[in-house]
Amino acid sequence: MSTVAFMTLGCKVNQFETETMEGLFKRAGYTIGKFDEPADAYVINTCSVTSLGDRKSRQIIRRAHRENPDAVIAVCGCYAQTAPEAIQSIEGVSVVLGTKERSRIVEYVEQAMREKTQVVNVTDVMQAKTFEDIPLYDMPERTRAFLKIEDGCENFCSYCIIPYARGPVKSRKPIHIREEAEKLVKAGFREIVLTGIHLGAYGRDLAPIALADGTMRKITLADACREVLAVGGLKRLRLGSLESLELSPELFELIRTDERFCAHLHLPLQAGSDQVLHDMNRHYDTAEFARLIENVEREVPGIAVSTDIIVGFPGETEELFADGLAFVERMNFSRMHVFPYSRRSGTPAAKRKDQIPEPVKKERVHRMQALADRKAREFHEQFLGRTMRVLFETTKDGITDGLTDNYIRVYTDSPVTSGELYEVHIEKLYKDGVWGQVV
Ligand code: SF4
Incomplete structure (x- = not known):
C-alpha cells in the first residue's frame, strides 16, 4: 500500500481542499502519512497571498525533495496556479496542478509514478465557471469541520493576487451543501464553519429559483446557511471571512435569531483610512463600516467582530496610518490579524512608485499589533466571571x-x-x- 503525505499553506479554504484530496487518496487505497516521515508521494498545497507564502512554498518543496529524492512531489494551489513555470523548474517536482483539476490528483500522481515524467495541468482559471465539487470521502481530523461552499473572487482589490489564482465566483449547489453537512454532523462534528474565497458572493453564479408567485429569487449565502441549519444535530454554525457590505439583512436576521449561529463575524477592514481604502479598491468607507458594526453590536450583544488590517500599503503616509490607528481605537475588535503589505506582481498596487520601505512597514505592524493586543484584552475582560x-x-x-x-x-x-x-x-x-x- 502506498503512502501519501500532505502539507498545507495558507487559508481555511486550502485546509479544506487538502482534506478533500486526502479523502480521494484514501478512497484509492493510500495511507495518509506524516509530512516529516518517508512517503511515496508528497502533496504541497501552496499559498500565494503574500511573497512569504511563495517563499515558504518553495522551501517546503525543496525540503521534501531533499529528504525523499525518490518520492513523487505534487504541487497545487494558488502559487502553482499563478507561477506554474517557477514551480516546474524546482528540482524534484513531478506534478503541477493549479486551483482546478484537484479532483484528478490521484490519477496525475500515479501517472508521474508510472512514467517517471513531470505532469503539468494548470488550466486557465478565468474560464472555470462551475464549482469543483469533490465530496468528502474521509472525515477531517479536527473538532470543527470546515465546509467549502464557494470558490473564486471578482472584487480585484488592488493589492490582491487571489482573483487571478482562483478565477470567477463559483458556488456549490445548496443540495450538495446539505449532503456534506449531513455527513459531517453524522460523523460527530458539533460545529461547521462555512468557508469560501469570497463567501459573501455565494450564489451569484447559480440560477435563480422560481417562487410560488412566479417571481424569481437569487440564491444567497443565507440560503446556504439555512441548508446547514436544517441538519438535525448540528450545534454550531460559523461563517468564515465575509466582506462587511455583504452582511445582508436576511443573513443578519439568521445570526440574530438562531442560537446555533455563532455570535462571531470576521469582517476584513483592511485599512482604517478612507484614502487607503479607496486606493485598495475596497468599496466602502470607514463611516459605513463603523455604522454596520455598531448595528451588529447593538442587535447581538456580546458578538465578536474580528478583522484583518494591512499596513504599509503604497502611499500610506504617516498621517494616513495615524487615521487607521485612530479608527481601530474607536472599534471594539475582538481579534485582529495585522499584515504588512506584500507586493504581488501583476496587481495594480505592485506597479505604484510610492512603495513603503520595509523597515517603516515593520514598525507600523508593531504599533498596530500592540493596539490589536490591547483591544483583544479589553474584549476578553468583558466576559470575566461569566x-x-x-x-x-x-x-x-x-x-x-x-x-x-x-x-x-x-x-x-x-x-x-x-x-x-x-x-x-x-x-x-x-x-x-x-x-x-x-x-
Ligand atoms: S475580496 Fe479582495 S482581498 Fe478578498 S480575495 Fe477578493 S480581491 Fe482578494
Whole structure:
C-alpha cells in the first residue's frame, strides 16, 4: 500500500481542499502519512497571498525533495496556479496542478509514478465557471469541520493576487451543501464553519429559483446557511471571512435569531483610512463600516467582530496610518490579524512608485499589533466571571483549549473531551484568551 503525505499553506479554504484530496487518496487505497516521515508521494498545497507564502512554498518543496529524492512531489494551489513555470523548474517536482483539476490528483500522481515524467495541468482559471465539487470521502481530523461552499473572487482589490489564482465566483449547489453537512454532523462534528474565497458572493453564479408567485429569487449565502441549519444535530454554525457590505439583512436576521449561529463575524477592514481604502479598491468607507458594526453590536450583544488590517500599503503616509490607528481605537475588535503589505506582481498596487520601505512597514505592524493586543484584552475582560459554552479542541501538557461561540480561546485544566461542548466559568485572562473551569 502506498503512502501519501500532505502539507498545507495558507487559508481555511486550502485546509479544506487538502482534506478533500486526502479523502480521494484514501478512497484509492493510500495511507495518509506524516509530512516529516518517508512517503511515496508528497502533496504541497501552496499559498500565494503574500511573497512569504511563495517563499515558504518553495522551501517546503525543496525540503521534501531533499529528504525523499525518490518520492513523487505534487504541487497545487494558488502559487502553482499563478507561477506554474517557477514551480516546474524546482528540482524534484513531478506534478503541477493549479486551483482546478484537484479532483484528478490521484490519477496525475500515479501517472508521474508510472512514467517517471513531470505532469503539468494548470488550466486557465478565468474560464472555470462551475464549482469543483469533490465530496468528502474521509472525515477531517479536527473538532470543527470546515465546509467549502464557494470558490473564486471578482472584487480585484488592488493589492490582491487571489482573483487571478482562483478565477470567477463559483458556488456549490445548496443540495450538495446539505449532503456534506449531513455527513459531517453524522460523523460527530458539533460545529461547521462555512468557508469560501469570497463567501459573501455565494450564489451569484447559480440560477435563480422560481417562487410560488412566479417571481424569481437569487440564491444567497443565507440560503446556504439555512441548508446547514436544517441538519438535525448540528450545534454550531460559523461563517468564515465575509466582506462587511455583504452582511445582508436576511443573513443578519439568521445570526440574530438562531442560537446555533455563532455570535462571531470576521469582517476584513483592511485599512482604517478612507484614502487607503479607496486606493485598495475596497468599496466602502470607514463611516459605513463603523455604522454596520455598531448595528451588529447593538442587535447581538456580546458578538465578536474580528478583522484583518494591512499596513504599509503604497502611499500610506504617516498621517494616513495615524487615521487607521485612530479608527481601530474607536472599534471594539475582538481579534485582529495585522499584515504588512506584500507586493504581488501583476496587481495594480505592485506597479505604484510610492512603495513603503520595509523597515517603516515593520514598525507600523508593531504599533498596530500592540493596539490589536490591547483591544483583544479589553474584549476578553468583558466576559470575566461569566459562564460560556466552549467547544474544546486540543490538549497539551494537561491544558486543553477551545473556543466559545464568540471566538474567545478558553484554556482549562478541567478534565474534558476534545470535540465536546462544556459550560465553563471564565476566571481570568490567559495567553491569547482566557482561563476557566468547567462548571
Ligand atoms: S475580496 Fe479582495 S482581498 Fe478578498 S480575495 Fe477578493 S480581491 Fe482578494
